[in-house]
Amino acid sequence: METFGVRITKDDLVFSAAHFITLDAKQCERLHGHNYRVTATVEGALNEHRYFVDFVLLHRVLREIIEPLDHRVLVPTEHPMLRIFESDKQVEVVWNQRRWVFPRFDCALVPMSNTTAEMLARHVGLKLLEALRTETKADPRLIRIELDEADNQSAFYEWRADS
Numbered sequence: 001m002e003t004f005g006v007r008i009t010k011d012d013l014v015f016s017a018a019h020f021i022t023l024d025a026k027q028c029e030r031l032h033g034h035n036y037r038v039t040a041t042v043e044g045a046l047n048e049h050r051y052f053v054d055f056v057l058l059h060r061v062l063r064e065i066i067e068p069l070d071h072r073v074l075v076p077t078e079h080p081m082l083r084i085f086e087s088d089k090q091v092e093v094v095w096n097q098r099r100w101v102f103p104r105f106d107c108a109l110v111p112m113s114n115t116t117a118e119m120l121a122r123h124v125g126l127k128l129l130e131a132l133r134t135e136t137k138a139d140p141r142l143i144r145i146e147l148d149e150a151d152n153q154s155a156f157y158e159w160r161a162d163s
Helices: 055-069 117-136
Strands: 006-009 012-017 032-044 071-076 082-085 090-096 098-104 107-110 142-150 153-160
Touching: 006 055, 012 055, 032 055, 032 117, 055 071, 055 107, 055 117, 071 090, 071 098, 117 142, 117 153
Parallel strands: 012 071, 071 107
Antiparallel strands: 006 032, 012 032, 032 142, 082 090, 090 098, 142 153
8 A cells, every 4th residue: 555645844833832731730840931843744645636735735724723822821721630710811720729820812722631742742633634624635544743842852643544
């Protein structure tokens, strides 16, 4: 069986964000930030024009996915130990005895349990899968998102159609 795919990484597939992760019920990192770089690999069958997905479209879709995360504080809305209180002006986050209050505009509430690099890569990957299915006729067999959060330090998420 033949496999075709494309890989894209560009200087503007980057977003800067602040976050914290809880390491267990008693440990929580300090609020800190990263300049995340996204690399995407997608595989699937060639279309009638003999390509799988247009690079320009893939680039645009990835930019649209990461733009709402850029220059924001990432707040994981599905974290079992965080209490999140949201209004149109602010977001308050409480974990044990710690409390953060952020302007609402500066937050990205993301549907995940912890804002780890792995979960952020999954978030981007699932959004990309949805966009490819709705915006193109492409039916991906594989999507792999690599998310660099520091030099020589990255995490990845891989989705396969057969899994």
